[in-house]
Amino acid sequence: MSDVESSGSTTSSPFATRRNVLRGVAGAAGLAAVSGGLLTACSSSSDDKKKTGGNAASIAGSTVTFGSNYSDAAPKAAFSALTASATTSSKVKVKVNTVDHNTFQQNITSYLQGTPDDLFTWFAGYRMQYFAAQGLVEPIDDVWEKIGGNFSASAKQLSTGLDGHQYLVPIYNYPWVVFYNKSEFAKRHYSVPTTWDEYVKLAKKMKSDGLIPIAFADKDGWPALGTFDILNMRINGYDYHIKLMKHEIPWTDQGVHTVFQHWAEIMPYLQTGANGRIWQDASKALEQKQAGMMFQGTNQVAAQYVTDKADLDDLDFFTFPSINPQWGQDYMDAPTDGFMLSKKAKNSDAAKAVLEYIGTGPAESEYLKTDQWDVGLVNGLQVPTYNAIQKKSVAEIAKCKSVAQFMDRDSDPAMANAMISIIQKFIDDPSTGNIASLQKSAESQAKAIYS
Template structure:
């Protein structure tokens, strides 16, 4: 598997860049490659051209977005789109320089903290007026995730996918299991699974990021959405008793987790669910990649159960991918026209014809063509009061890669050492969020 950024849609491996360039040219959409900061040169002021910074570098999603942009060209009244594609991780590594140079008119990025980070620096275009036209396409939660610290919108959502507790319907029917609604019911179910000879909760932490998803679920279920996002933004103290409660709750669940998680990747954990050796797995819906096509309809999920009735299950982790506009696009009129189009159901459903691992963000998108898992994912996301992105998207990248990753690993190694773990995380947060 190609390594992908935690919290983002997993991307399958594909062939040579030259082959992709040929395919894109054959589709009638130009593709550029090379160093992102050098190639993002805008449209040169050509009123008939829009440039598009693309981070979907693997074949399936790249073909999917190409099809959506080709459809835009067909109904745009003469506008053409030039795609500047960069390898997914390099795109993220270079985006700061890219935005400070000559970025493309429209460019791919992520909602939430990562969007706000650049909007707050004045490096991206204000889309508030556009949202006056497209706001009806989205839920309040998606608008919230597209809004920066100044209360203005700088992002247009395109696709997303949920995290939840996944299971095999046939196994649960055979064993008579029911979806738990509360933490106590989850513990009771896990206890029963253990007595039935199953690993209750598949778990993997070799890649460093999967455990972040468990922390997220516990934190916003216990402390609510606002505390969660404020903590990750450096506005709350990691040594706060509320954070301690999160780890104490996790400690209660750890005996039901798959052992030796630090030596296992998420694919192996997903395979244990597929093989009916594990009863549940908390992960993103991309875990379906590890299921044969004939078994994918046997996969189901439920949102992480309620812990604190004050917050219920009103928050869903559903990383949102979408698009921003350059601060000074060479073709601002064309950029806004393209972004308005991308907010509609048509291009999102065109995209999903090639990539079924995600769902459309447009709330009126026709879901009749969705598979069963997509239909449920769309419903869960639509009904959420709040949508989070994933720890490493909702906080400073340096904090995520060092303090959060190392802290969670240390906790898993020694859950009795949580006070020391949280002190270390708090100290690092103070240095990062000055």
């Protein structure tokens, strides 16, 4: 773990693993608090541990600690710029404790039960509600009284717990889409597919041309959840997706079977050996034009192009093709990330001052000066630094009738964790018989989890 003042770049944790949203989080409520664990906040001075009086004069010069999972190079730089500008605006010093994404997610509950930082990075929607319901985070309704006019009703809802209180300040979201290199499509005279049949036909053509049609990786477990989500929303619609995530529809339903059948149809065109590959390596196959397409979030693919100093201007995307005309291309995953206040925060008044700044247009614009892959959420936000990917992201998200938050954020953590294992087994064996068996396994585990 590293302690770095906000005026400088954060230093990464010595643990070099990448993001894995779910592993270790399932069943998190039962984890015991761990003293001195990997996510335990580094100690601060006795003065910093005292809560301040709440006015500008009393918090000026005080310090808040910020637990961050922005461990990859590109988002870490953007977060450093954000916290530095927060200090300039609020006069509150921000000490960032960076832990690699994988470790952060694995230890989140023991972290919050132990000695957490004042603020920490996390996810909107169910993921936020899960920890709010356990009483591990502090409501920030007073912050939302000041920043609420900056956000849409949907952004506020994503920041609201099951008890009606607000617990998160959002910073950005990003779409899950199909990426490709413009130069490669132009050279090979490929056309962007808008229907399933066109998508499959293009994949076949790419394979015959000697390309990997679709770069694909699932060693971390979570990436393939996005493929299930988009197929589910394209085939069965958004409401079906939400009901399935809440187990209001059984996993043995024919709609789920149809999702896996469509996935099996394109399996011959997905990069082989996915369960042994991290998504960064799949992205490199696209960068190096060994692969023709890749379905993933801009938060990963575009960010990786930036990190690898690849030609970001050559990168483009299209929304996943239509399968069921009833739903067309109306829905997508567009996860929202943000920041929360620990229940055990030592300097909550100063921390709220930082959150109040983060929930403004200037704060999002400052973050997005460095971030070349996400898009801000403040109403009417004007960001001169948006590139073509970001401008297109704003437009495509706006076209959606509804956006989902990703399987691991829309469902119970234990169920999402169960689906990681089930989907990896499907990737190894996409046969019809195995699909039926995996559906039964998913339903059995869902009954136990949701009971």
